[in-house]
Amino acid sequence: MPIRTGAQYIENLKQSMPETWIGNERVQDVTTHPALAPAVRAVARLYDLQHDPQLQEFMTYRSPSTGDLVGTSFLIPKSRDDLVKRRLMHKTWADETFGIMGRTTDFISAMLTAWAIRADFFGEYADNVRRYYEFVREHDLFLTHVLINPQVDRSKSPAEQPDPFTYVGVVRETDKGLIVRGAKMLATAGPYADEMLVWPFGRHTPKDARYAIAFAVPMSAPGVRLICREPYTKQSVYDHPLASQFDEMDAIVVFDDVLVPWERVFINQDPERVNNIWQVNSNAFTGHQTSIRLLSKLQFMLGLTLLCADAIQISQFPNVQDMIGEITTYIELVRAGIIASEATAEVLPDGTYVPNVTPLLAIRNSGNRWYPRVREIMQLLLAGGLMYQPASVTVFDSPIADDVRKYYRGASISAEEKIKLFKAAADLAVSDFGGRHELYERFYAGDPFYLRIITQYRLYDKTEALNLAKKLLESYDVADTLDALKRAEEELVKEQPAGR
Numbered sequence: 001m002p003i004r005t006g007a008q009y010i011e012n013l014k015q016s017m018p019e020t021w022i023g024n025e026r027v028q029d030v031t032t033h034p035a036l037a038p039a040v041r042a043v044a045r046l047y048d049l050q051h052d053p054q055l056q057e058f059m060t061y062r063s064p065s066t067g068d069l070v071g072t073s074f075l076i077p078k079s080r081d082d083l084v085k086r087r088l089m090h091k092t093w094a095d096e097t098f099g100i101m102g103r104t105t106d107f108i109s110a111m112l113t114a115w116a117i118r119a120d121f122f123g124e125y126a127d128n129v130r131r132y133y134e135f136v137r138e139h140d141l142f143l144t145h146v147l148i149n150p151q152v153d154r155s156k157s158p159a160e161q162p163d164p165f166t167y168v169g170v171v172r173e174t175d176k177g178l179i180v181r182g183a184k185m186l187a188t189a190g191p192y193a194d195e196m197l198v199w200p201f202g203r204h205t206p207k208d209a210r211y212a213i214a215f216a217v218p219m220s221a222p223g224v225r226l227i228c229r230e231p232y233t234k235q236s237v238y239d240h241p242l243a244s245q246f247d248e249m250d251a252i253v254v255f256d257d258v259l260v261p262w263e264r265v266f267i268n269q270d271p272e273r274v275n276n277i278w279q280v281n282s283n284a285f286t287g288h289q290t291s292i293r294l295l296s297k298l299q300f301m302l303g304l305t306l307l308c309a310d311a312i313q314i315s316q317f318p319n320v321q322d323m324i325g326e327i328t329t330y331i332e333l334v335r336a337g338i339i340a341s342e343a344t345a346e347v348l349p350d351g352t353y354v355p356n357v358t359p360l361l362a363i364r365n366s367g368n369r370w371y372p373r374v375r376e377i378m379q380l381l382l383a384g385g386l387m388y389q390p391a392s393v394t395v396f397d398s399p400i401a402d403d404v405r406k407y408y409r410g411a412s413i414s415a416e417e418k419i420k421l422f423k424a425a426a427d428l429a430v431s432d433f434g435g436r437h438e439l440y441e442r443f444y445a446g447d448p449f450y451l452r453i454i455t456q457y458r459l460y461d462k463t464e465a466l467n468l469a470k471k472l473l474e475s476y477d478v479a480d481t482l483d484a485l486k487r488a489e490e491e492l493v494k495e496q497p498a499g500r
Contacts, residue, residue, distance in 0.1 A: 001138055003071055004050075018219035020251070021226065038245050038246070039249065058089055059092065074112075074133070077353040083342040108197055109136070110282075110285035110288065111197070111286050112133050113133065117354070132263075132264065141194040141195055143194065144196050145199075150167070157204075168180055168200075168211065176262070178268065179259060189249065194219060197216050199266070203275050204275060205271060212269055212274040213270075223255060223258040224254070225253075227254065228250070231249065232432050243427055250436075283357050283364075285354075287355070287361060290364065291363045291367075292338060294367045294371070295334045301375075311412075324377075327374050327377060330374065333366070334363055368442045369448075382422065382425055
């Protein structure tokens with residue numbers, strides 16, 4: 001099956017609806033529910049971009065299995081040009097949602113591609129990984145994933161929780177596959193995804209073996225249900241231009257004795273393999289995608305900030321220019337890291353090019369601080385303008401419309417234009433939707449504290465830095481220095497005029 005259209009994606013959802021709960025309501029149709037339908041439509045537009053003749057050259061490639069056009073997010077790079085092609089595809093999709101949607105399908109596609117490249121890591125289940133990657137690629141599926149255990153008792157291991165199936169674990173093995181029970185968080189986009197990739201974060205001891213599993217199931221698999229957070233979706237695009245279109249739903253996934261067929265099992269009760277799954281280096285491909293998305297999001301935030309600053313004529317002030325310059329600095333550092341990852345890619349023995357993960361990890365470990373800072377800059381520069389805009393666009397159809405047009409105008413733009421602009425900025429800077437995004441950027445890759453310790457300290461290659469320091473320190477010692485000082489003193493004495 002070649003690349004899907006948005007309509008085909010939506011039709012597939014209708015045919016295989018996940019069991020989704022929002023409060024006490026079981027969602028009957030995620031494609032029409034007011035809290036979920038806008039995100040469904042946004043994803044559908046991404047699928048349609050693959051069919052744009054002007055974009056298709058870098059949005060797709062020919063399947064090595066069928067010759068059909070498939071999505072570039074599944075492309076196994078065999079050159080640096082292929083990495084650039086992946087970048088153009090990621091950037092096109094990121095720009096379509098202004099970098100707002102963090103879990104578009106190209107994220108898990110990137111992860112699954114990394115797994116397929118290093119499928120041998122999965123041992124006896126290696127062929128399962130390869131076949132599943134091909135299945136998802138050929139059917140152009142949208143995947144979410146769940147890695148994190150629910151926040152019940154973080155002081156105890158999975159096996160020590162009050163209920164042995166608090167976290168997802170194997171209940172038993174059957175001739176058809178594994179029966180799993182428990183819960184995982186946080187399935188971003190879960191209600192409108194086709195399938196779900198499941199594996200655990202954190203270290204597992206032998207007593208945690210039943211939880212050391214990795215697998216994939218359809219979102220509509222019997223026994224799978226999603227418990228959604230409170231929606232942030234709003235109805236008015238003028239008043240909430242981002243929240244009305246791009247609220248990615250997050251959910252806890254409950255597995256109630258779900259059957260995982262053997263062909264979809266990738267790790268089975270193997271703590272050592274789960275603990276070392278980082279060796280697959282999926283961060284090289286997911287980090288490439290997330291860095292490109294962050295670039296788009298920061299560029300969008302810069303654009304909003306520039307337009308707002310010009311609207312109220314504060315751009316000429318040095319403090320404003322300094323803070324805006326801080327945003328542009330972050331943008332260029334992200335861009336440089338992306339390009340560096342491609343230019344210094346690792347070439348595997350089979351000719352596969354893997355982005356250099358080091359600069360991508362640096363972006364990931366900085367972006368979780370830069371994004372909150374950029375949001376803070378928007379608050380500092382736009383201040384009360386983010387709060388005092390009229391409650392609704394309906395104010396322009398009211399007896400006080402003339403007041404609004406007089407007191408809400410900008411230096412050289414109408415009230416309609418200025419309110420529209422500041423409401424877009426407020427959607428990210430001060431709304432509940434914007435608060436969720438700050439939390440997301442801080443934590444989507446894991447605990448930023450431990451992430452930085454592990455990737456930027458423990459695993460960081462310190463050789464070059466140490467060699468430079470040692471080069472200086474090894475160029476002299478105490479004895480040589482004392483000899484040099486004595487010689488210098490003797491020369492000084494010789495140079496003194498006689499009689500002095």
